[in-house]
Amino acid sequence: QVQLEESGGGLVQAGGSLRLSCVASEHALRNYAVAWFRQAPGKQREFAARINWSGISTYYADSVKGRFTISRRNDKNTVYLQMNSLKPEDTAVYYCAASAYSSTTTEDNYPYWGQGTQVTVSS
DSSP states (O other): OEEEEEEEOOOTTTTTEEEEEEESSSSSSSEEEEHHHETTTTSSEEEEEOOOOSSSEEEOOOOTTTTTEEEEEGGGTEEEEEOOOOOOOOOOOOOOEEEEEESSOOGOOEEEEEEOEEEEEEE
């Protein structure tokens, strides 16, 4: 069982930046592909970004491309989501998820999830 914990959320004004972190406890996160998903109030959870185990391959949803950057430090067992030029529509609970078998945009392919961290962007 991989336990993930997100941190770094908070309240920021539009145009601002935040960096989210996803840390795995006990298991080496380097063995897993990791994705960030988000769920806005009243909406379904949606894919935001993903990174493969080595960090070489990344992929972004169109809604965040060019503003968000996913990266990882396997020596620190941590995956990051740098979020710049934030917009009110980025307000959501952000979740990291891990998979040992795939690096996709489909949440069903990720068996391990964190509890989420709230990001609120004010206009």
